[in-house]
Amino acid sequence: MSDSSDDHGLSRREVLELGRGLLVFTPVTALIGPSRAAADETPIRRTETSAVSFSVNGQPRELELDNRTSLLDAMREHLHLTGSKKGCDHGQCGACTMIVDGRRINSCLTLAVMHQGSEITTIEGLGTPQRLHPMQAAFVRHDGYQCGYCTPGQICSAVAVLDEIERGVPSHASADLTSAPELNDAELRERMSGNICRCGAYSNIIEAINKVAGGRA
Ligand code: FES
Numbered sequence: 139m140s141d142s143s144d145d146h147g148l149s150r151r152e153v154l155e156l157g158r159g160l161l162v163f164t165p166v167t168a169l170i171g172p173s174r175a176a177a178d179e180t181p182i183r184r185t186e187t188s189a190v191s192f193s194v195n196g197q198p199r200e201l202e203l204d205n206r207t208s209l210l211d212a213m214r215e216h217l218h219l220t221g222s223k224k225g226c227d228h229g230q231c232g233a234c235t236m237i238v239d240g241r242r243i244n245s246c247l248t249l250a251v252m253h254q255g256s257e258i259t260t261i262e263g264l265g266t267p268q269r270l271h272p273m274q275a276a277f278v279r280h281d282g283y284q285c286g287y288c289t290p291g292q293i294c295s296a297v298a299v300l301d302e303i304e305r306g307v308p309s310h311a312s313a314d315l316t317s318a319p320e321l322n323d324a325e326l327r328e329r330m331s332g333n334i335c336r337c338g339a340y341s342n343i344i345e346a347i348n349k350v351a352g353g354r355a
């Protein structure tokens with residue numbers, strides 16, 4: 139290959155060596171562009187926090203939290219109530235279900251600071267190992283779990299489902315929206331469909347809920 143000169147009188151070898159020198163000595167800002175360099179110099183924003191107080195399992199609790207903290211993380215990481223599980227963190231599995239102001243919610247999808255003054259019940263607040271809530275006892279009696287990961291969410295959901303039916307709240311499975319919903323397997327399966335059990339304990343879970351519902355009737 140010839141070492142011919144270009145229009146500026148530089149030989150090919152000289153052009154290559156000039157390029158090598160540029161790579162070694164060019165400042166980083168010149169290579170990545172001024173806007174990116176300016177962004178990198180922007181100071182990191184201070185974390186915004188808020189004080190929040192609520193009742194958790196009947197006890198008043200006060201926390202100072204990063205505003206972005208989910209209710210699930212507030213319970214697990216700050217109050218060390220680890221019964222509620224983080225399955226998907228995207229509102230898809232129901233493992234994080236808690237009862238807030240009488241309604242079940244996916245606690246991974248709501249910010250803790252949105253619950254100032256709320257009454258929050260986690261699985262730890264339903265019963266104790268010595269004195270199980272009837273739904274907890276029914277899950278044990280009917281083998282409503284295998285690994286147990288989904289179980290706290292299933293039980294909180296099941297307790298809220300029976301209250302919903304008692305209050306006459308219809309579901310997609312309710313045939314008649316003008317009369318009280320029936321308590322049958324189709325209703326229970328529909329209402330519990332947001333709680334996923336990877337172990338497939340569904341039929342035993344429905345048995346357990348029916349047992350508690352029968353006890354109430
Ligand atoms: Fe909240 Fe899955 S962890 S729905």
Ligand code: FES
Binds near residue numbers: 282284285289
């Ligand atoms: Fe294992 Fe439900 S018992 S996921």
